[in-house]
Amino acid sequence: MIELYSWPTPNGHKVHIMLEEVGLPYTIHAIDIAAGDQFDPEFLKISPNNKMPAIVDSDGPGGRPYSLFESGAILMYLAEKTGKLLPEETRARYDVIQWLMFQMGGVGPMLGQAHHFRQYAPEKIDYAIQRYTKEAGRLYGVIDRRLKDHDYLAGDYSIADIASFPWLRSHKNQGQNLEDYPNLKRWFDAIAARPAVQRGLQVLSDRSRSGPMGEKEREMLFGAAQYQRR
Template sequence: MTAQTTPFDLYYWPTPNGWKITIMLEELGVPYDVHYVNIGAGDQFKPNFLEISPNNKMPALVDPEGPDGKPISIFESGAILLYLARKFRRFLPDDERGRVAVEQWLMWQMGGFGPMLGQNHHFGTYAPEKIDYAINRYRDETHRLYGVLNKALEGKDFVTGNYSIADMAIIGWVVPHERQAIDLAEFPNVKRWFEALKTRPAVATGLALGKEERAKLDLAKDKAAQSILFNQRAR
């Protein structure tokens, strides 16, 4: 089994995309150093960060023990999960059929479950102007995607049968389900899976990392949104 002697450098902020990587690193039990990228303060636009994440998005990971023993940096959470799974040969099946099953659900999260729920958060919570069409559009799509996940989990403990990077990628987006206007009681398979995963020590630790920093950012965003709304009403 591959061993990691030098810590990874994780550029992170406690969000659903960041949690994917903290969960994975905790599951692997490998050493890593956290460098907080405060997205509320604009850290993601700093030149040093852009060198490893040119799309100014976190998370990003630097592996000092990359291919051929040379450092490598990776951006995009899905790419990081795949890199770590390949390097340590864990949480991604070796056989092609099993690998495809995991990868397609990872792409489902990357292309749909994350972006659509993110838009739900934006228009439902943070947008300075409440646009009913946008709010309803993304809440409806969020509801549909939860239904897809609920069906996938029918009769299974994990999305593809065995615990994998697909589960790690998805769970963080379920954490703020109440903000998405989702009642998990309507999706019993998702609820069962979600509650079970949260009891895994690595998942609990990964989700808790930077919790205080996230709370400060959410409070600042809520205050800003309230200020904008107050100013609009005062006009």
Template structure:
């Protein structure tokens, strides 16, 4: 039975589409247009009460019962546990993967997201925000580069869910004025992951709805994405 994926083509959305492709799980895509305010619809809030995508509903969850999940990190852990794929059996190795997944969830996603907000979407240019979050994005690239100098992937020798979570963000480094010439180990890692067929399929997610880089938001889109609703 297919997993229902509620999503929009953003870095957080790609995390889950890539994982589903890598793990060979069938899924049905339900577009959640965050610019149009779909994330506030009552039916979606029953699945994702924090009004954020991605979210999933697995009709064949634990014990054969339906399970809904929000938060991309929780979804990735669940899918790895469900399939036994990209889930190292050695506890120390698994916790290393989880450590770097949490690094992405608590650091890369929020900091790159704030950098993007101030650089591209804020209604007025606030240089402090641009400098603050741009510098933090670059610092996180340095952390990744140092890790990947010592390890093929973030979790260790094997590609895993921490890489699936982080790749959709770091592959966009040029948008943030970050050149990989300064971070050669990150470049090697990005190139290796981008070449994976499942990753390429995952990045096809709702491709007709991908916002062109630099395209301005309408007032309604800005309110839906960054306003005071809910």
């Protein structure tokens, strides 16, 4: 059994979708990042960087419980555990890994900054908005060019696609229009139509934030609580 500690964010949805795709049983534990659950000492034992998602596999390596944080690492672990969505052959395997790293090192951080400065920053900083909106557009363009000759990022559907798709769901908040990236849009629509993806996106969907961000939520996500030594 996989014990999943998560919240309905792009990184959380990566693991929700993966678990649905590979068919592993899991129990969900909501980590309400707006309420500060990520700073709970018990959660920090699993995820020392106070970020979700994280997992505990009760049947880990050697048959002993194993905890893991960082969404990209979790995707790789679950792929290896099940033998799905990450090829064994070296070239094909590293085709997947390089696009997974592209998401972890580029798509997530840069699109997250575009989203932050366009939606959440307490003051509108034009330089930051322009810089990250343009970088988001550049990354969308990289994906669009890749998908001109490939159905999926690494050829076949894989953890690379699972990692990237949730981040592109907020394209409007990142200042992007999917119609400007026809190959990406085809890929996006194909993934969105997958039953396992649809089930994964429903995980904790009733806990998604609606309406403007409150002061407590802003403090927990962006304020001094993030920087306290623990």
